[in-house]
Amino acid sequence: MPSSAKRSTAAPPAHESPTYPEREARGLALWVALTRAQDSVAQHSAADIARHGITGGEFGILELLYHKGPMFLNEVQKRVLVSSGGVTYLVDRLVERGLLERRLCQSDRRARYAALTRKGRALLRQVFPEHARAIADAVSALTPEEQKQARILLRKLGLGAKARLGPRPVGDE
C-alpha cells in the first residue's frame, strides 16, 4: 500500500533552502496564506455557482446588477475584476441566455446600460440567498469576531496594495 515510499529510495537528493530577511519572509508567508485562502473559498463559491451553469465572472455581473440595479457598462467594468473586453464577452453570454438586457442611453448613444430581465431577477432572487449561505459556511472556520477582524485587515491590505500599483517608480533603474 505504501506505493511511493518504495520509490523514495531513488528520490532526488536533499537540498538546502535559502533563507530571507524577516520582512521578506513575513510578506511571503502572508502572500501564500492569502492566495491559499482565496483559492479555497473560491472553490466553494464556484461549486455553488456551477450548479446553475454560470461562471464566476458571469455571476459577478448578475449579482452586481441585482444589488445595485441597472448600470452603465463602464461602471460595471470598474466594479468587477475583469477587463473591458471581458465585460462585453460576459454580458453577451448573459444576454444570449435571456438573463440580461442591453439598453441604449438616450442622451449618449455611445453608452449602453445593462439591466436584469425578469428571468434574471427571478434567478438571482432564488440563487443568491443560497450562495450567501454557501460563502458564510465556507468562512465559518473563523468566529464572527475573527471574520470582522480579517475583513478589516484585508481591506487595509487590499486598498494599500492597490494604491501602490498606480504610481510608477520614477527615477533610478
Place this chain on the structure above:
Amino acid sequence: MPSSAKRSTAAPPAHESPTYPEREARGLALWVALTRAQDSVAQHSAADIARHGITGGEFGILELLYHKGPMFLNEVQKRVLVSSGGVTYLVDRLVERGLLERRLCQSDRRARYAALTRKGRALLRQVFPEHARAIADAVSALTPEEQKQARILLRKLGLGAKARLGPRPVGDE
C-alpha cells in the same frame, strides 16, 4: 471635465437592494475583501514576475523547486494550484527555455522528477530576492504585527474552507 455627470440625467432608475441576515452579510463582506486583496497583491506579483517573461504559474514551479529541491511531478502538482495537465504544460515551457530538466526515476519508470538546471538556479538566485521585496512592499500597508495576525487568520480560514470541500453532500438531489 465631469463627463459622465451629464449623462446621469438619463441614468437608470434607482433601485432597492435586498438585505441579508448578519451571518451571510458578514461572510460576503469577508469574501469580497479577501478577493480584492488577493487580486491587488497578485497584480504586484505578476508585474514583478512579468519582467522576466514568466507567468505566475511558471514562477510557482520554479520557486518551489528552488526552495525544496528536485521533486516528482505529482508532488509538484499537489503543492501548486494547477491541474495535472497544467503541470505538464508549464514544465514543458520551462524545459524549452532551459530552466528546468525532466529526469527519469530509475525504480519507477512511470515517474519523472523535475530539477532546475544551472541556468534556472541562477535565474532564481537573482530574481527571487527582488520578488520577495516586491511582495513585502505590496503588503506593507499592514504593520508587521498586523501581517502576522492576518496570516494566522488566513491560514485558519484557508484550512477550514479546504477541509469543508471534500465531504460531498450525500442524499437528496
Place this chain on the structure above:
DNA sequence: ACAATTTACCTTAGTACTGAGATACTTAGT
C-alpha cells in the same frame, strides 16, 4: 463648423490554463 481628443464599447487574436481520457508502467492477486 471642423479637426483633435476623449470616451464607450466591441472585435479579434492569443494566452494560460482545465478536465477528460489515453498511455505506459507498476503492483497485487491467482
Place this chain on the structure above:
DNA sequence: ACTAAGTATCTCAGTACTAAGGTAAATTGT
C-alpha cells in the same frame, strides 16, 4: 505468467478570459 487494479504522466479539445486595436459618438478648442 496473466489479469486486474492502481498510479504517473501526457495529450488534446475546449474555456474563460486578456490585451491591443478598431469604430462610433461626444466633447473641446479654434
